[in-house]
């Protein structure tokens with residue numbers, strides 16, 4: 366076998382079948398295709414131990430709603446309120462994750478589905494670590510949200526629906542994206558020319574009363590009360 370090749374590449378010349386077999390033996394199961402022969406590794410410190418240490422129960426608070434509906438505002442306020450109570454949480458924000466983990470994804474339905482799938486898997490790991498994971502993403506498709514719910518143990522996926530009318534979200538327009546979408550400069554913008562499927566089985570709904578949106582502290586308190594009542598704030 367000899368190495369060589371053009372700029373930036375390595376080429377291998379395999380002179381006979383025997384040598385080829387030796388190469389395969391040295392590098393069995395290439396990483397091409399899906400992984401096989403993988404095993405689950407158990408460790409002696411488990412979820413219950415971690416929860417005891419933290420005096421809380423791991424769960425996922427999944428905040429869904431239109432752009433501008435207040436997802437990030439609720440996530441941050443909730444994170445701060447939990448911190449104030451000595452509870453450990455971590456925020457997975459759609460916009461932020463699209464700068465790293467999900468920077469290869471766009472806004473086609475398949476890309477949004479993959480975005481939600483990845484975040485759902487990460488959220489599951491955070492919940493298993495004992496943390497209160499706060500995921501705030503538009504997550505417009507019911508099927509994608511339900512798939513994330515199915516990853517979590519019974520009742521530890523808490524779906525929060527920001528039921529804020531499009532007109533309010535559009536009037537807020539803090540990033541100017543609705544304006545661009547209305548002008549046709551962003552295609553496939555949720556609520557304008559892309560769908561948002563409202564939840565059918567959410568645990569918490571945040572909505573305006575008499576046309577007035579609850580302030581951030583009230584939205585957060587609604588979630589904290591739920592977590593308290595369901596026993597997530599104690600081991």
Ligand SMILES: Nc1ncnc2c1ncn2[C@@H]1O[C@H](COP(=O)(O)OS(=O)(=O)O)[C@@H](OP(=O)(O)O)[C@H]1O
Nearest residue numbers: 432433459460472477480502503504505553554555
């Ligand atoms: N076409 C289109 N549709 C919707 N949103 C768009 C789009 N293009 C960019 N943005 C910005 O991306 C943020 C939403 O990212 P998410 O990862 O939460 O979206 S999704 O759950 O995959 O649908 C969203 O952030 P939020 O405003 O915080 O919701 C927007 O800032």
Ligand SMILES: Nc1ncnc2c1ncn2[C@@H]1O[C@H](COP(=O)(O)OP(=O)(O)O)[C@@H](O)[C@H]1O
Nearest residue numbers: 432433434435436437438537539578579580581
């Ligand atoms: N409960 C609320 N009442 C009034 N304004 C709010 C409320 N929640 C969020 N906002 C404002 O609306 C805008 C969009 O909120 P944001 O949390 O960024 O929404 P999202 O993350 O869903 O896009 C921001 O300017 C924010 O300050």
